[in-house]
Amino acid sequence: MLLKSNLRLLLAQLDGLAETPYFSSDLDQYINELRAVLAELLSRLESCPPRVDPDLSQSIAHGVWRLIQFLTGSTAKQIPYEVVYAIERAANDWGTSKLLITTAIIQEANFYFHSIDRDFFNFIERELGIKINYQPVQIALPYIYRHKPLFCVPLFHEFGHFVDTANGIVIISLLNSSEAVGPDLPDVKPSSEIAKLSGQEREYWDSVVMMHRKEYFADLVSVAYVGEAMLGFLKEFIPNDKVSASHPSSVARFKLMTDFMDGTNNPIINLFQDALSHRGFPPLTRRFQPVAIDEIFGNVRPCQLNSDENVFGLFESGWKFLQGMVDNPSGLWKTLSEAEIERITNDLTEKSIRNRMIMEGWRATANP
Amino acid sequence: MLAAAPDSNSMFGLIHVVLASLAQRSKISISDSLKDHLFKVLQDAFAIASNPILINRDTSVEALELALRIRKINSLMQQISAIHSFEGIQADVAEKLLKSISHYAT
Numbered sequence: 001m002l003l004k005s006n007l008r009l010l011l012a013q014l015d016g017l018a019e020t021p022y023f024s025s026d027l028d029q030y031i032n033e034l035r036a037v038l039a040e041l042l043s044r045l046e047s048c049p050p051r052v053d054p055d056l057s058q059s060i061a062h063g064v065w066r067l068i069q070f071l072t073g074s075t076a077k078q079i080p081y082e083v084v085y086a087i088e089r090a091a092n093d094w095g096t097s098k099l100l101i102t103t104a105i106i107q108e109a110n111f112y113f114h115s116i117d118r119d120f121f122n123f124i125e126r127e128l129g130i131k132i133n134y135q136p137v138q139i140a141l142p143y144i145y146r147h148k149p150l151f152c153v154p155l156f157h158e159f160g161h162f163v164d165t166a167n168g169i170v171i172i173s174l175l176n177s178s179e180a181v182g183p184d185l186p187d188v189k190p191s192s193e194i195a196k197l198s199g200q201e202r203e204y205w206d207s208v209v210m211m212h213r214k215e216y217f218a219d220l221v222s223v224a225y226v227g228e229a230m231l232g233f234l235k236e237f238i239p240n241d242k243v244s245a246s247h248p249s250s251v252a253r254f255k256l257m258t259d260f261m262d263g264t265n266n267p268i269i270n271l272f273q274d275a276l277s278h279r280g281f282p283p284l285t286r287r288f289q290p291v292a293i294d295e296i297f298g299n300v301r302p303c304q305l306n307s308d309e310n311v312f313g314l315f316e317s318g319w320k321f322l323q324g325m326v327d328n329p330s331g332l333w334k335t336l337s338e339a340e341i342e343r344i345t346n347d348l349t350e351k352s353i354r355n356r357m358i359m360e361g362w363r364a365t366a367n368p
Numbered sequence: 369m370l371a372a373a374p375d376s377n378s379m380f381g382l383i384h385v386v387l388a389s390l391a392q393r394s395k396i397s398i399s400d401s402l403k404d405h406l407f408k409v410l411q412d413a414f415a416i417a418s419n420p421i422l423i424n425r426d427t428s429v430e431a432l433e434l435a436l437r438i439r440k441i442n443s444l445m446q447q448i449s450a451i452h453s454f455e456g457i458q459a460d461v462a463e464k465l466l467k468s469i470s471h472y473a474t
Contacts, residue, residue: 053397059385119405119430123382126401168432175420175436280425 082353160221183267186252288312390462
C-alpha cells in the first residue's frame with residue numbers, strides 16, 4: 001500500500017511542478033518524463049496481478065524520489081541561473097549525453113553532489129519503455145548564496161564529482177594504481193604500509209585513499225574552470241580543516257590546486273590525467289581566460305563575455321576584483337562599505353553572465 | 369535515521385535488489401533484460417579486474433565499480449570465472465557479491 005501511495009504522492013508533486021512554466025524547456029521535458037515513469041510504474045503495480053516486481057518498483061521509486069529532491073531548487077525560481085549556465089557550458093566538455101543541471105537549495109553551510117547512473121535510466125527504458133533523455137547533474141548549494149555567483153564556485157567542485165562519478169575516473173585510477181601502489185597521498189598512511197595491511201584496517205585505508213582521490217579530482221576540475229576563485233574561496237571557507245577519513249586537509253588540497261595552476265609536476269595529477277585518457281578525454285588543463293574587468297567593473301558596469309572561456313574566467317577575475325576592492329578600494333568604490341563592495345561585485349558578475357545568456361538566446365532566435 | 373540509507377552515490381541500486389533476491393532465493397520476478405544486464409556487468413567487471421588495460425570509453429561505470437570491489441577477493445574471482453550465464457550465479461556467490469558492494473561507501 002505504502003509504495004503505491006508514495007508513487008501517487010510523488011506523481012501529484014510532479015503534476016504540480018509541471019503546471020508552472022519554467023525558465024528551461026529542458027526542465028519541463030525532464031519533469032514530464034519522470035511523470036511518465038511514475039504513472040507507468042503505478043499502472044503496472046495496480047493491475048491484477050501486478051505487472052512489475054514490487055522490490056524493483058521500490059528501487060525505481062526511491063531513485064525517482066531522489067531525483068525530485070533536486071527539482072525543488074530548480075523549480076522554485078531560486079536557483080543561481082547564471083552559475084548553472086556556466087556549469088552547463090562546462091558540461092559540454094564531458095560527453096555527448098544531454099546533461100541537465102538540477103539544484104537543491106539547502107539551509108546549511110555546505111555544497112554537495114548527488115549522482116545518478118545512466119544505467120538507471122537505461123534500465124527504466126528497457127523495463128518500462130520510457131526514455132529519459134537527460135542525465136541530471138544534481139547539486140545542492142546554500143540558500144544564502146543563491147544570488148552570489150562568486151560564492152557559488154564550489155559548484156564547480158561538485159561538478160567535478162559528477163565528471164568523476166559519471167565516468168569512473170577515480171575508480172580507473174585505483175584499478176590502474178591501487179591504494180597499495182600509490183602515489184602516496186599527504187597525511188595518509190604510505191602505500192607501502194597499506195600494502196601490508198589486511199582485514200578491516202586495510203578496508204579502512206583503501207576507503208580513505210578512494211575518498212581523498214575523489215576530493216582531489218573534484219578540486220582539479222574546479223580550478224581548471226575557475227582558477228584562483230576556487231582556491232581563494234576555499235581558503236576562506238575551510239582555512240584550516242584537518243585531514244579526515246573523507247577529506248584531505250585544507251593545506252594538502254591547496255597545495256595540489258596550486259601545483260595544477262602553476263604547472264608543477266605532481267604524481268597525483270598525473271594519475272588522473274592517465275585515467276582521463278582511458279575514457280578518451282583530453283588532459284585537464286586551464287579551461288578559462290581571465291577577463292579584463294578592472295575598468296568596467298570599476299565604473300560599475302557589467303562586462304561583455306565573448307566566449308565560454310570568458311564566462312569561466314569571469315569567476316577568477318571577479319574574485320580578484322572583489323578581494324582587491326575590499327583590501328584597497330579606489331575610484332567610485334572608495335566610499336563603499338565592505339558589504340556594498342561584496343554585493344555590487346556579485347551583482348555585476350551575475351549581470352555580465354546574464355547578458356551573455358540573453359545575447360545567446362537572441363542569436364539563437366534570430367538564426368534558428 | 370529511520371532505516372539504513374542507500375549510499376547516495378552508489379551505482380548499485382538495482383543490481384543490489386537482484387543480488388539480494390538471488391542470495392535469499394526469493395521469488396522475485398526478474399525480466400530477461402535485467403538478467404542480461406547483471407550478467408554483462410559481472411562479466412565486464414571480471415575481465416577488467418583481471419586486466420585493467422581492457423578499460424575503454426564504453427566500459428560501464430557499474431562494471432568499473434564492481435571490478436574495484438571484487439579484484440582483491442581471490443575466491444570470488446575464481447567463482448565468477450566459472451559463471452557463464454545469469455542462471456549460473458549461485459546464492460553463495462550473490463551473497464559474496466552483495467558483501468563486496470557493501471564494503472565501503474563511495
